[in-house]
Amino acid sequence: MNFIQANNSKKICDIDLTQFNDYSNRYTTLKRSTLLKFLFQNIPQEKINFNSNITKVDNSNGIRISFGDNKNEEFDYLIISDGIFSKTRSFIFTESIYPKYNLNVALRGKLKGDYGNDISIYMGSNSHYVIYPVNQNNEHNFVAIIKKKLSSDELKNYGLFKSEEFLNSLLSGLQNSQISLKNLSELKSFPVHVSSDFPSLNKKNVFLSGDALFTFPPSFAQGASQSIETANDILKSILNGTNEFYQERIRSISSINNKSKFNHFSFHLSNPINIFIRNKILKYLSKNKIFLENYLGKIYRA
Ligand SMILES: Cc1cc2nc3c(=O)[nH]c(=O)nc-3n(C[C@H](O)[C@H](O)[C@H](O)COP(=O)(O)OP(=O)(O)OC[C@H]3O[C@@H](n4cnc5c(N)ncnc54)[C@H](O)[C@@H]3O)c2cc1C
Structure with missing residues (x-):
């Protein structure tokens, strides 16, 4: 890079x-469509309800979802992952967590x-x-x-x-x-x-993932990766019957958000003196193994 x-x-x-790669994990860049194709290959088509519209979510006692065609169904879990302007999120959470x-x-x-x-x-x-x-x-x-x-x-x-x-x-x-x-x-x-706050985690059996959970400034290229890692932690939380993995992921997302904001700030400097100092520090840190392991390694290897 x-x-x-x-x-x-x-x-x-x-x-x-x-330097962050190992035998089975490699940093890579790809088209969004390639990633979607790969993910879709692993979901049986009959598990997907196309052209369905959620009109109401009632999570006061279990999870009851109303669909546009006057159909109501009960579910064990609700995982909201419909992106940054998530409509499903707005049925449950208040506007204070919406990205600005x-x-x-x-x-x-x-x-x-x-x-x-x-x-x-x-x-x-x-x-x-x-x-x-x-x-x-x-x-x-x-x-x-x-x-x-x-x-x-x-x-x-x-x-x-x-x-x-x-x-x-x-x-x-x-x-x-x-x-x-x-x-x-x-x-x-x-x-x-971007988001500034996390949703409340005490909604029983309701999880959010990806941009619906938290939207980063795009200065660390981590949004899609965190969406996938959160999905994995939600699965582990469901299988384990605790919120532990989900809560841990929220801690990592918080740390990545701080790094994304810091990257953004340092990438956009305009004062020549600040730029001079940034470049010197960047040159030094880019070869400092301890810094790289802490700043990048911990995220890429997670
Ligand atoms: C400029 C920019 C550059 C970025 N670069 C990177 C990068 O290099 N690397 C990286 O990892 N991330 C990057 N990101 C972030 C990344 O794009 C997002 O974090 C990621 O796409 C979030 O995935 P998601 O599945 O939560 O949401 P989305 O990718 O937005 O997917 C949500 C899906 O839900 C569907 N949907 C919406 N409403 C409904 C509904 N009511 N019912 C059913 N489906 C619905 C949408 O059609 C969509 O397919 C970047 C973001 C920006 C803005």
Whole structure:
């Protein structure tokens, strides 16, 4: 993983992520669709109820779910995993845990060109962008996070995020970027929302997973991984009859959230003196085994 200063394209340092690999676990990057295909292969289709709509959840005595077609059913457990704006969550939890706009816009797309096999993080003033391979056919993803104040009307205006003018203004805001619109396809932008609080854990037999549980700032590439690891901890909690694993996961998510916020802060520095100091520290820490084990190893090996 390369760290590059965006305004002069100079590489500051790199971290060899293969040091966290072992025989059966390897750090990898891939397309979201590849991951979904892999996960779907393991779920028998007859276990999935397509085109079904939950209209009410009553968890006062057991779990009773009403569906759009006036059907009611009782369940032993409810695992809510319908993403950042989870509708199912809103039937049970109050709005205080809903993710809020964190004053940044994400821009993502497919990138054409030869960018090698590394993950490269370009750190600019109030922005950063990442280029990473999604397979071994020289296909890459581009994801930029750009600070942007938006009014509540702008946030609701879906057309704004699709407009070419807005996409161009985001791209041109990236310092010294070698990336141009013509190299990018399937470009999308959207406001970044993050959680600030966890839901109450004392709802019997109700679990949340993934972004419905907690949404991180996208500066540690851990959202999808934590969704999967939380799902595994929910299963262990159910089999064990205790909330222990689920609660432990919430502690790790809290720690990852702090690291994500710290990454975001240091990637977006704009004062030249602060940038100089950051680069020196980063150079030192990127080769410090104890720091790397604590900051990354504990998460990647979990
Ligand atoms: C810019 C950006 C970059 C990111 N980069 C990374 C990265 O590099 N690595 C990483 O690990 N994470 C990354 N993440 C985070 C990651 O995308 C999310 O954390 C992850 O997708 C969360 O998974 P999820 O299953 O909880 O939610 P989602 O992926 O949002 O899936 C929720 C699913 O529920 C479905 N759904 C919604 N409502 C209903 C309903 N009522 N009934 C049935 N189904 C419903 C949706 O259609 C969707 O398929 C990034 C996020 C952002 C914003």
